[in-house]
Amino acid sequence: MKTVYTFGGNAPHDDPRQKDKTVTGGKGANLAEMASIGLPVPPGFTITTEVSVQHLNGEDIRPQLEDKVADALAHIEQTVGKTFGDAADPLLVSVRSGARVSMPGMMDTVLNLGLNDETVAGLAKVSGDERFAWDSYRRFIQMYADVVLGLDHGLFEEALEIAKEDKGFYADTEMEADDWKTLVAEYKQIVQDELGEPFPADPLDQLWGAIIAVFASWDSERAKIYRRLNDIPANWGTAVNVQAMVFGNMGDTSATGVAFTRDPATGERAYYGEYLINAQGEDVVAGIRTPQYLTRAAREAAGAKPLSMEEALPDAYGELARVFDLLERHYKDMQDIEFTVQQGTLWMLQTRTGKRTAKAALKMAVDMVEEGLIDEEAAIRRVDPMALDQLLHPTLDPDAERDVLTSGLPASPGAASGKIVLDADTAETWAQRGDKVILVRVETSPEDIHGMHAAQGILTARGGMTSHAAVVARGMGRPCVSGASGVSIDVKARTLRIGGRELKEGDTLTLDGGNGQVMAGEVPTIEPELAGDFGTLMEWADKHRRMRVRTNAETPEDCRMARQFGAEGIGLCRTEHMFFDAERISAVRQMILAEDEKGRRKALEKLLPEQRKDFHEIFEVMVGLPCTIRLLDPPLHEFLPHGDTEFEELADATGYGVDHLKRRAEELHEFNPMLGHRGCRLGITFPEIYEMQARAIFEAACDVRKESGEAPLPEIMIPLVATKRELELLKALVDRTAKTVFEEKGLEVDYLVGTMIELPRAALMAGEIAEEGAFFSFGTNDLTQTTLGVSRDDSARFLAPYVEKGIFARDPFVSLDIDGVGQLVEMAAERGRATRPDIKLGICGEHGGDPASIGFCEKVGLDYVSASPYRVPIARLAAAQAALKA
């Protein structure tokens, strides 16, 4: 078996082992791949991982390799036309490790190998830059002494510091050729002193030293630790890559640059990039010199003077254009490349799939299908669903100035400016008089809904990515920055302190929900353009997905928007938000404070027509589609008044004294409302509430059917079920109510009764619960809270350190904890299906809009996912990707 593979020049690349990462490592395989399609890669050779394993086992590897390495070196010399150790025009090489998987920074590299007191002069002459030659030489000695000779690199840094001090220099750039020359002598002396022998001058000795050292670095302490942490087996070993050095700073026929095969910002099919004549790669990045345009067209469009590469180096540019075409044909995607022109010859240093904006990703995917480069499935796979979010919301003008005050969590995408308001009522009042407002709260609660609706955006000082503010804002499509802990609010003084600056209510603020920035003043925004490419891609996605996509929505407006975005039904209609409406809240409170069922029924009678109206409007929009409606879920005390004024109003309305009302409110206080008297526990203890809601749903459904000739399919969902019996009792109540309403109306509509699976016990008992429930909707928000024992609203204080320390890979409220919570979802799906093979399964937690979680849902075989309206397109694309993967 071959153990040394050459690449570049006229080397053959037809041995499949050479492109096998397990044999030649990631880097070696990639270099061979590039060379094999005719890219001008600086020539070199790879020593295989098998040799590394022999070295690990203590074998002396040099004897068996000696001839092969000599041959491979000759291949390099021949290809670049330089000779290793030639004092006039020396070949220099790099020696690099290359394991199967990338282990960044873990293993060793030696650059500029081949320099000694003779060859450095040749390099100086050929490059025309003596300083560069000697700087390269001293760098090489320092690197080699550290990596190969095992000397303390501190010794060399110290010598450099002293040299600069002696000269009165501050920066390395002040050092001139002679200064480096003097330092090289000192460096060699250090080696002599420390090692008792001179720095190796023979390039071949240098090379063998480096090869052995790079193999040895596989077993360094840091590499071992990295392998343990990343589960990389020790017996994989590493390959060693020896490659010719190329320099873009060898005069005016040399250059270096970076380029994209298409425009990464717009997706246009046009070469895009920049280059610098007589420069090294780091000069392009460092920004000391202004890079020039690649193409004449780009230069002229920008009105720039310095010649483009197309004009200045037409031959090399022609070669580059050929390379671009080769690359796209081979990799079938836009590539991001680095190149160097050394004395007129183009060398490719790297190519990789290029990063791009959402807009560009979309355009490229659709264009490439039209060009016949890829098929629809590849196009679907290629666009990151989350990137669509950028396309659906206004964004800040990237060129505008930003006076950033602080940053919070990017809780809901989009950007907005408006006047600061500190409470929901003010938000509503100011918005009604025509102001654009930004609602700023410590955190939001269901009572703030009307203010959130009225606002352009929401900013909260507390709460995570799935806090109330975040969830509601996403649902409404409002930008939101949450958990901006730098914000401190003084409601009495109506002021705001952010990052040491004080703002007052009425001042203008801008939020970027895409990155969490909070800015002073107004920053101009750009409206989204839903180009034809978007529709095309969505069409393809719909063709390939198996799961249905519904929406979480509870207003007719949200429903309409969701349908525009392609929603195929409602997966979660929360009924509690309807209770907060200003005209209703008084009746709601009377219900809560009633002493007995009779009192509650009286208050519920006032609510019935209102709820019926809600459902009527929603059903009109969703005619013919399934609508999952969750009966009242939150603890009743959420609806109680807070401030003194509200208590007084309620006292007037009910005739109870304020003290009585306050005592009652205190009685309803809960230590852990998340685990308290809520969900179906309300339905069990106060059946009349669920009865009213069921009646409102059935009456509205009958009316809509009567008016439009077509009915929606109400799926009535009982929340927080932990036992079969709860569902049994409440299903019976719903069925009874349906029967009564159908008799009254003289017609029937189809409906289902099912439950949320949002408690671990419900998942465990799913087999039994499915006897009563026609569908399960996984409420993965609450299921995550209970399975992990983490309150969303309280997790901000430890979630960040938890992600940092690798305890959670991602925020489990954003992306489903597949290992833990996923087990319960899978178990419930299996057990539910075992009892009732045709049970409908869906997910309505926030995770229904998260691509990774959607992938899991496909794997488990759910029937649908449900996401907030703005996430519906994301879910459609992610569902298609998941189906393709399956």
Place this chain on the structure above:
Amino acid sequence: MKTVYTFGGNAPHDDPRQKDKTVTGGKGANLAEMASIGLPVPPGFTITTEVSVQHLNGEDIRPQLEDKVADALAHIEQTVGKTFGDAADPLLVSVRSGARVSMPGMMDTVLNLGLNDETVAGLAKVSGDERFAWDSYRRFIQMYADVVLGLDHGLFEEALEIAKEDKGFYADTEMEADDWKTLVAEYKQIVQDELGEPFPADPLDQLWGAIIAVFASWDSERAKIYRRLNDIPANWGTAVNVQAMVFGNMGDTSATGVAFTRDPATGERAYYGEYLINAQGEDVVAGIRTPQYLTRAAREAAGAKPLSMEEALPDAYGELARVFDLLERHYKDMQDIEFTVQQGTLWMLQTRTGKRTAKAALKMAVDMVEEGLIDEEAAIRRVDPMALDQLLHPTLDPDAERDVLTSGLPASPGAASGKIVLDADTAETWAQRGDKVILVRVETSPEDIHGMHAAQGILTARGGMTSHAAVVARGMGRPCVSGASGVSIDVKARTLRIGGRELKEGDTLTLDGGNGQVMAGEVPTIEPELAGDFGTLMEWADKHRRMRVRTNAETPEDCRMARQFGAEGIGLCRTEHMFFDAERISAVRQMILAEDEKGRRKALEKLLPEQRKDFHEIFEVMVGLPCTIRLLDPPLHEFLPHGDTEFEELADATGYGVDHLKRRAEELHEFNPMLGHRGCRLGITFPEIYEMQARAIFEAACDVRKESGEAPLPEIMIPLVATKRELELLKALVDRTAKTVFEEKGLEVDYLVGTMIELPRAALMAGEIAEEGAFFSFGTNDLTQTTLGVSRDDSARFLAPYVEKGIFARDPFVSLDIDGVGQLVEMAAERGRATRPDIKLGICGEHGGDPASIGFCEKVGLDYVSASPYRVPIARLAAAQAALKA
């Protein structure tokens, strides 16, 4: 196959089918059993369930039964010496259903069958009581008309009402023989009118009507519903029992009584019971006449005059004594019987295992082993572990007057009286000056611990059986009544409103933690006597149990008490209670309020010697035994000050302003502290806290080893783990600390690091977590909260209706939810053992003291259970019972 079985008299009882409930039903088999051991059972016969099935299938069963029933009837006549239908001295019978399992009230019964216009006169003459005879007759007609003839029983009740009205009577007892006679005529007329034919006068017709009707009642609507609810198959059918009626009111040689074979209150081996001459069973129960003693000894001991049965009816008494011996020899347990003497002849109506006090249960179990009646295993099985609770605590004198104000939950057993105090500080102050106090709070929190310690008992207005007050009180062995919603406290006025009465601080109150009663004034108590029987039974239990029993304790006093009760180690030492000590709380608060790690470390330095002292004292008591110590668990805000005074004190101590401190406290507020920043999340974010605690544990363990030559085995428990990585990080911290301390001390002690399994995710991921943890302790309190999504502290509002409606069989915080939570425990045990076969498994939730839950722990194969000190004996017995069952 035989379809009619006779019993009683000289009937044979050797066919095993006759004692098989599936053939003769529960009642029939039981009657046969009694008769077979020579008990004088009123003779009768049973028609088997197989006939019922034939009847269900629509067959006419009379032809095949006719002869058999006639023979069986002859057996009855011959045994009692009366003839069915004999106008002079008629045999009367009852006809009853009897299914395999008892279906109380679901099926039909006819009594006094055989009466007609002729036989009623004979009954009158033989009984010497004409009123009784006619009353029996009219009852018979009414019952027969309802059950057999299917007439509306309202018609008969109406007729009776009119008859009484006509006479101006209010009660049935005012009706005399002639009144009943008139009514019988009316009843017969009703039957004639409704049915168009006369009431059947022929006793044989009556009998066949009743037999068929009882068979038919198996398929009544209510029976069907009952069967569906209780999963009883319809094809089981019912047997029919026909039995001679006997009467204890046929003159002075007749009598009726109830008796126990031993004293059910003390367990003494002495016949115990009472009887009445010339009376029916209901007279004994009704309390109109005062029953007489059974034995002469009992009569004389009580100084009573009316003759005992031993004296008045010596023959019947002699027969009864023979029956007692027969019964105990046969059933090998104390029996509770009902008997009737009809004209000198003793008839046994019923025998069943007798209820008894805890003390009696213990004594009887031990005595019966000594008597050779049962073996040790049977004795262990026979005592209800929960009954031991009564024996370990003082109880109220049952003869004392009780002025009951209200009732709450019996949260912690025992009884106590004391002066009302409304806060923990007052409790401590008053107790120090020598007062006995009862601490009364809306609910308690960890800050009240010192007050609870100082108090004789605790009363709370809120909270369930596992509220803070309940858990802590049980741990301390203090009586506690929790969730007494009738109690309303006015802390400002220092008064208390209970059941409409006002009490003030300092008034005396008595609590009965055994039944939840709250009484005004002082009620005398009886101290527990731990008799030798207790020790004997415990010794037997220890011999037979497999699981170890540890205790939940965190003070040296509790540890000592638990060891006296037989604890074999500590299963849960909570370290947070130690933080509330008055001298420490200031340092704790400084730690919480510190701005950075340095500030926290400074405060922790003050706490280190205090914690070390705590552990030192505990280790001294527990030398040689395993001690599971849980590192800090509750959210830090629990330790923050509340009232203004406390804030001012803290401001003085720390130099921070009160406003600053209040804002900081508000920042630490959590919506759902149960799911918040607590448990190992504290250890991850503030490692220095756990480091201090680990250091205190290791230093104390080393010191105790140095002083006593023997070390405890600290098992350091990381709480609220959800991921392997949390445990990995914190175990590393503990190990590092151990290494440092051992080096400092120059000696080592063995220790383990493990975790609580108290989150569903931890149970699901137990396989992975066991890679890091040497033991699992199931924290089933929190595991129940998260699996069911129920907060203990908030569950009071719906838990009661949930138990009532059959949603929960029992409070899941008292007895483990085996179906749901149990699945997770079992899964975690299996997965943990798969990874680490020698992993130590225990339970430290409240369920560790609940016998049903302990049975489950045995089944799953846990190594130990841990209970509060007073529950240790309960756990020892329950563990032995579970082991015997396995």
